[in-house]
Amino acid sequence: MSNTLKTLFNKSNYSEYETLNLFLFGFEDASLLSEKQGVTKNLKKVNNEFKLLTKLKSKNALEQSLEVINREIKNSTNDIDNYDLGASYDQQMKELNDIKIEISTLSLDLASMNMKRSLNEQAINSLLIQQDNSNPDDLKKLYNEATERVGVLNKTFEDALNFYNQMIIKKVEFIKSQMTSLEREIVSKNNKLGVWIKKESEILNELSNLGSLSDLQLLQKDINKLYESKGSFENSLNQIEEYESKINTLSIKLQDISLKIDKYINQFDSNLKIFNKYFSKYTRQLYNEEFILSYEYKSDLFQFTIDPIGNTQSQGNLGDGKKKAQVSAFDLAYLSLQEEISSRFIRFVAHDGIEAIHQNQIKTLFDIAAKIDGQYIIAILKDKLASIDGKTMAESTILELSENDKFFKC
Numbered sequence: 001m002s003n004t005l006k007t008l009f010n011k012s013n014y015s016e017y018e019t020l021n022l023f024l025f026g027f028e029d030a031s032l033l034s035e036k037q038g039v040t041k042n043l044k045k046v047n048n049e050f051k052l053l054t055k056l057k058s059k060n061a062l063e064q065s066l067e068v069i070n071r072e073i074k075n076s077t078n079d080i081d082n083y084d085l086g087a088s089y090d091q092q093m094k095e096l097n098d099i100k101i102e103i104s105t106l107s108l109d110l111a112s113m114n115m116k117r118s119l120n121e122q123a124i125n126s127l128l129i130q131q132d133n134s135n136p137d138d139l140k141k142l143y144n145e146a147t148e149r150v151g152v153l154n155k156t157f158e159d160a161l162n163f164y165n166q167m168i169i170k171k172v173e174f175i176k177s178q179m180t181s182l183e184r185e186i187v188s189k190n191n192k193l194g195v196w197i198k199k200e201s202e203i204l205n206e207l208s209n210l211g212s213l214s215d216l217q218l219l220q221k222d223i224n225k226l227y228e229s230k231g232s233f234e235n236s237l238n239q240i241e242e243y244e245s246k247i248n249t250l251s252i253k254l255q256d257i258s259l260k261i262d263k264y265i266n267q268f269d270s271n272l273k274i275f276n277k278y279f280s281k282y283t284r285q286l287y288n289e290e291f292i293l294s295y296e297y298k299s300d301l302f303q304f305t306i307d308p309i310g311n312t313q314s315q316g317n318l319g320d321g322k323k324k325a326q327v328s329a330f331d332l333a334y335l336s337l338q339e340e341i342s343s344r345f346i347r348f349v350a351h352d353g354i355e356a357i358h359q360n361q362i363k364t365l366f367d368i369a370a371k372i373d374g375q376y377i378i379a380i381l382k383d384k385l386a387s388i389d390g391k392t393m394a395e396s397t398i399l400e401l402s403e404n405d406k407f408f409k410c
Contacts, residue, residue: 015036015037015040015041015301016037017303017304018033018036018037018301018302018303018304019033019034019036019037021295021302021304022261022268022302024334025268025271025272025275025337026267026268026271026341026343027261027264027265027267027268028264028267029260029264032257032260032261032264033261035257036254036257036258036261039250039253039254039257040254040301042250043247043250043251043254046243046246046247046250047247049119049243050240050243050244050247052119052122053236053239053240053243054240057236059237059240059241059244062233062236062237062240063237065229065233066230066233066234066237069226069229069230069233070230072226073223073226073227073230076219076222076223076226077223079219080216080219080220080223092203092206095203096200096203096204096220099196099199099200099203100200100220100223100224100227102196103193103196103197103200103224103227103228104227104228104230104231106189106192106193106196107193107227107228107231107232108231108232108234108235109189110186110189110190110193110231111228111231111232111235111236112235113182113185113186113189114186115235115236115239116182117179117182117183117186120175120178120179120182123175124172124175124176127168127171127172127175128168128172130168197224200220200224204216204217204220271337271341272293272294272295274337274340274341275293275333275334275336275337276292276293276333278332278333278336278337279291279292279293279329279330279333280292280309281333282329282332282333282368283326283329285364285368286325286326286329286361286364286365287322287325287326287361289308290308290309290310291306291307291308291309291326291329292306292307292309293305293306293330294306294307306330319356320356321356321357321358321361322357324351324353324354324356324357325354325357325361325365327351328349328351328354328357328365328376329365329368331349331351331376332349332365332368332369332372332376334349335347335348335349335372335373335374335376336372338374339372339373339374347372347373347374347375348374348375348376348377349374349375349376349377350377350378351376351377351378351379352378352379353379354378354380354384355380355381355384359384359385359386359387360387362380362384362385362387362388363387363388366388366392366396370392377398382400
């Protein structure tokens, strides 16, 4: 029965249905619902990126690693500072220290750029996998649904499928275009790093000509590697903290929106009670079974379900006719709600394929609709209306077609 609520495309999520159902049942601030849906979608995206970022190394692992690296750098720096080379080496050592700073800065920049490149490559791979795994049947269903709702479309299904594939290709091309300048920067930074490392080697060679510096060279190489590791880890840690800040900001915003929604929920609940007054009545008139619409607030969302009052008489899955009748009961109850609250909504519902409903229930639906200030529009074969009196038929028929009187004529 809860499939009655599934009025959107089959890929739609709870957040989208929350926005729709709250709005339909009189939630006063539609912009607040739209804002919540946007924040929820953004928070999900940021959370997924955060999981990807912390997949190889957790925040604590990075912090503990940095603690060890910083301690090793401090020890190595003390060893170098206390290394006795004499006064003639002072100038060269000063240059080595300056070079070390340049190498550390460039290493940090490169680590950040390489991380951006890696994320871009993963985004491209994700899009390509999405294209490979896309199910044309899903797009076909969406296309057919659109055709049923609005009639003949200007574009064929093949055009729609081609547009979908082209959209993914364009996204990939856009990311690649962004990566071109990034690749140039990485090459440039690597070249600069190579120059500084070469210069460092030259100074060490000059110093080695004045005496044995093998121990000092080893110390210098070790500390350079430590600074490179430190730069890489600090960059990863900074990115994690940035994402944590984003997640925290979005979560607080989502909580704030939820609190605002709570302030409007009283009127919504009142409308829901009115709706259920009619919905339970109409479902009882149809099949002697009462149903209600209810919601549960969980995972920061209002999730809606349709449930029976007590035990129902039906066993197993509902037949097609009964499903369609209960959908009609739902829509007619909604029209009755709009009438009672004097809303300015357009009051009509249109159903097709109700031939599967038994004639007795069709008559019940007609009797219910006749008492509502609204329109119940159906397309149905005439022989299914045997239980409807001639006067009602004559007054209610808007268009009648036959084999000899078709809508489209050659």
